[in-house]
Amino acid sequence: MDRKPRVVHDGDAELRVSAPKRSAAGLPSLTETLPHAVQQMGPSRAWKTLRAMNQKDGFDCMSCAWPDPPDRKLAEFCENGAKAVGWEADPLKIPAGFWDGNGVGSLAGRSEYWLGQQGRLVEPVYKPAGSEHYRPVGWDEAFRIIARELHALDSPDQATFYTSGRTSNEAAFLYQLFVRAFGTNNLPDCSNMCHESTGLAMGETIGVGKSAVSYTDFAKADLIIIMGQNPGTCHPRMLTALEEAKLAGASIVAVNPLPEAGLINFKNPQRPRGLIGKGTDLADQFLQIRLAGDMALMQAVSKRVLDAEAAAPGTVLDHAFLSEHCQGLAEFQAHLADLDDQEVLAATGLQSVEIDELAARYLRAEKVIITWAMGLTQHRKAVPTIKEIINLLLLRGNIGKPGAGPSPIRGHSNVQGDRTMGIWEKMPPRFLDALQQEFGFEPPRKDGTDVVDSIRGMRDGRIKVLVALGGNLVHAVSDTAVAESAVRSTRLSVQISTKLNRSHAVVGEQALILPALGRSEIDRQASGEQFVTVEDTVCAVHASAGRLEPISELALSEVSIVCRLARAVLGENVPVDWAALEGNYDAVREHISHVVPGFEDFNAKIRHLGGFVLPHGPRDSRTFPTATGKAMFTVNSLETITVPAGRLLLQSVRSHDQFNTTMYSLNDRYRGVKKGRMVLFVHPGDLAALGLSDGGYVDVHSEADDGVDRVLRQLRLVSYPTARGCVTAYFPEANVLVPLDSTAEGSNTPASKSVIVRLEPAAAPRFETAAGHRSQGGA
Numbered sequence: 074m075d076r077k078p079r080v081v082h083d084g085d086a087e088l089r090v091s092a093p094k095r096s097a098a099g100l101p102s103l104t105e106t107l108p109h110a111v112q113q114m115g116p117s118r119a120w121k122t123l124r125a126m127n128q129k130d131g132f133d134c135m136s137c138a139w140p141d142p143p144d145r146k147l148a149e150f151c152e153n154g155a156k157a158v159g160w161e162a163d164p165l166k167i168p169a170g171f172w173d174g175n176g177v178g179s180l181a182g183r184s185e186y187w188l189g190q191q192g193r194l195v196e197p198v199y200k201p202a203g204s205e206h207y208r209p210v211g212w213d214e215a216f217r218i219i220a221r222e223l224h225a226l227d228s229p230d231q232a233t234f235y236t237s238g239r240t241s242n243e244a245a246f247l248y249q250l251f252v253r254a255f256g257t258n259n260l261p262d263c264s265n266m267c268h269e270s271t272g273l274a275m276g277e278t279i280g281v282g283k284s285a286v287s288y289t290d291f292a293k294a295d296l297i298i299i300m301g302q303n304p305g306t307c308h309p310r311m312l313t314a315l316e317e318a319k320l321a322g323a324s325i326v327a328v329n330p331l332p333e334a335g336l337i338n339f340k341n342p343q344r345p346r347g348l349i350g351k352g353t354d355l356a357d358q359f360l361q362i363r364l365a366g367d368m369a370l371m372q373a374v375s376k377r378v379l380d381a382e383a384a385a386p387g388t389v390l391d392h393a394f395l396s397e398h399c400q401g402l403a404e405f406q407a408h409l410a411d412l413d414d415q416e417v418l419a420a421t422g423l424q425s426v427e428i429d430e431l432a433a434r435y436l437r438a439e440k441v442i443i444t445w446a447m448g449l450t451q452h453r454k455a456v457p458t459i460k461e462i463i464n465l466l467l468l469r470g471n472i473g474k475p476g477a478g479p480s481p482i483r484g485h486s487n488v489q490g491d492r493t494m495g496i497w498e499k500m501p502p503r504f505l506d507a508l509q510q511e512f513g514f515e516p517p518r519k520d521g522t523d524v525v526d527s528i529r530g531m532r533d534g535r536i537k538v539l540v541a542l543g544g545n546l547v548h549a550v551s552d553t554a555v556a557e558s559a560v561r562s563t564r565l566s567v568q569i570s571t572k573l574n575r576s577h578a579v580v581g582e583q584a585l586i587l588p589a590l591g592r593s594e595i596d597r598q599a600s601g602e603q604f605v606t607v608e609d610t611v612c613a614v615h616a617s618a619g620r621l622e623p624i625s626e627l628a629l630s631e632v633s634i635v636c637r638l639a640r641a642v643l644g645e646n647v648p649v650d651w652a653a654l655e656g657n658y659d660a661v662r663e664h665i666s667h668v669v670p671g672f673e674d675f676n677a678k679i680r681h682l683g684g685f686v687l688p689h690g691p692r693d694s695r696t697f698p699t700a701t702g703k704a705m706f707t708v709n710s711l712e713t714i715t716v717p718a719g720r721l722l723l724q725s726v727r728s729h730d731q732f733n734t735t736m737y738s739l740n741d742r743y744r745g746v747k748k749g750r751m752v753l754f755v756h757p758g759d760l761a762a763l764g765l766s767d768g769g770y771v772d773v774h775s776e777a778d779d780g781v782d783r784v785l786r787q788l789r790l791v792s793y794p795t796a797r798g799c800v801t802a803y804f805p806e807a808n809v810l811v812p813l814d815s816t817a818e819g820s821n822t823p824a825s826k827s828v829i830v831r832l833e834p835a836a837a838p839r840f841e842t843a844a845g846h847r848s849q850g851g852a
Contacts, residue, residue: 137308177200327356331645375405629757633655
């Protein structure tokens with residue numbers, strides 16, 4: 074049903090700050106979740122969606138990629154998952170008249186939160202060249218506009234085709250098929266900005282860039298080391314698995330610059346102990362590491378393991394595993410013999426006794442999982458850092474056995490599946506060969522552009538058309554001013570979306586918005602109701618079928634949009650029956666079964682309730698598909714970031730009520746922030762050393778080698794127990810401070826977690842009140 078527009082306030086005029094929490098979830102998560110879902114969707118719609126979410130016969134959560142347990146609970150969702158479905162299944166519609174009163178310039182001045190609260194997109198709209206306003210347009214005309222602009226290019230490589238990690242396997246496979254049939258490998262996706270460093274590091278060392286553990290492995294582990302990760306906010310259902318592991322006897326270590334409530338204490342809202350009791354203390358040890366110090370920590374622990382072996386030969390290392398399955402140990406051992414202990418302490422900001430304790434825990438444990446997220450992947454030395462995790466695990470055979478292994482935790486719900494389906498600018502020849510054999514055309518073989526290179530290409534005029542299947546590229550990528558200027562220089566930008574975001578306001582000379590169905594909605598095609606599939610963070614593939622009636626008869630599924638776009642652009646140039654693929658998704662899965670390893674007999678396997686798990690050589694059989702057929706120890710030179718006096722290291726993070734660039738509210742409950750986002754978390758000792766005060770305001774300037782003065786203005790200072798010398802601001806607001814060329818070596822991922830900044834005192838911002846008077850913010 075239609076609803077009245079919401080009253081949404083922009084800005085931080087009502088910003089309030091209180092002490093951070095020391096426990097996560099519990100009763101507050103229920104009092105947050107249920108009223109929010111009802112407010113966003115209405116009671117009946119909320120009931121229908123939440124009871125089907127993450128169930129074996131329901132639909133998959135559209136936020137994080139955390140796996141589902143074998144046995145599902147009645148409420149198999151977390152607070153942020155419920156907010157995600159409430160945001161997507163919003164019955165409020167953007168009316169046609171909205172566009173007359175809101176030009177792109179006006180929309181660009183609105184906050185991300187305001188944009189997302191305007192309701193669902195329900196019809197295609199087009200902004201012609203020379204106009205500030207979108208206008209409704211028919212689907213056929215929209216596809217003709219795209220085809221016209223793509224055909225006018227001098228080369229297919231003058232277009233780039235972005236993909237969000239919420240896209241289903243079926244839509245992702247068809248999208249890469251269309252793009253490669255068009256003639257380019259320009260397939261940037263959100264992996265380029267998050268776990269690209271993981272894929273490269275693990276691919277080179279063990280041959281597979283995916284998690285080598287299953288959901289049930291967590292409860293079998295003796296030790297779980299959690300690095301650069303905040304499960305309580307970014308994937309809250311992981312806390313349940315950690316609680317299960319803790320109750321089974323596991324030791325848990327948290328390695329992070331910030332103390333995060335979810336790793337201190339978890340009050341499971343599905344247990345009486347979590348609602349009325351003290352909950353479960355999770356982390357047995359908290360290592361408050363300096364930003365970018367993780368590689369030094371891993372090397373230091375590995376050296377202590379090697380020293381223990383030297384003191385008691387034959388009793389510490391897993392010699393049988395090392396002899397049969399590994400290569401490069403001698404070189405690694407020789408390299409660590411020269412490790413400088415003082416450099417390690419300077420890099421990590423830790424004490425020797427803390428590292429000794431972690432090493433002792435590792436040596437006592439027979440089964441160890443090391444898990445990480447973007448706190449590790451978004452540094453210049455991210456790739457060697459992750460290689461050092463693999464080095465440590467290999468020493469005692471902690472891979473390929475129950476309860477042990479490397480476990481990168483993916484962010485968006487199907488970002489891993491997108492890559493499996495071919496959404497990558499560097500897909501290997503074997504995939505392209507299979508595509509050619511299946512469809513009868515020659516795919517392009519030259520590597521395409523990733524996210525950062527696509528922005529460079531648009532900036533430099535080499536890329537003239539941007540098509541985005543979901544996501545919010547302009548606000549997710551680094552160097553905001555450069556990214557916005559780059560997109561505005563294109564001839565056409567196309568966004569396939571469910572709701573408004575900043576990428577609809579920062580657009581090319583021409584712009585299209587194409588409304589897509591959400592994952593929670595019923596997808597009807599010529600052959601009947603369809604389901605799609607996703608791959609979670611532990612390589613499990615399962616079905617997802619929406620339960621709600623579509624928001625609009627003009628909104629199409631992503632599969633339909635891709636197939637119709639391909640027909641409009643390609644015509645009869647490639648022998649693909651796009652209409653048949655749109656009409657029956659089984660036909661799409663049949664093609665996938667012939668092209669993508671592990672998906673043989675896809676249609677039969679996916680119909681087993683709960684889906685299936687993809688094969689994984691290192692996990693399943695200790696076989697390593699590397700260049701040598703062995704797991705590879707690597708030698709990585711330790712480099713410490715030198716921070717000049719009076720400067721600090723900045724990282725960007727999400728707030729609690731946020732997923733990627735989507736804001737569910739302006740609150741960050743666990744960190745004590747309410748009704749605002751323009752804050753900077755600083756250690757009280759650093760505030761004192763810089764002559765600054767808690768509650769004051771600063772302009773934050775990044776200091777890069779290119780000499781450009783990038784600045785984020787009027788952030789409120791929050792005295793916070795972060796690591797000394799390290800400060801934190803929210804993503805994506807802090808992206809303006811990250812230079813486009815500051816990326817991880819090898820993976821080209823923006824280095825958003827280690828930006829050198831200086832703080833300059835600033836006046837408090839002033840806000841318009843409801844009566845039109847001006848007032849100073851903050852209290």
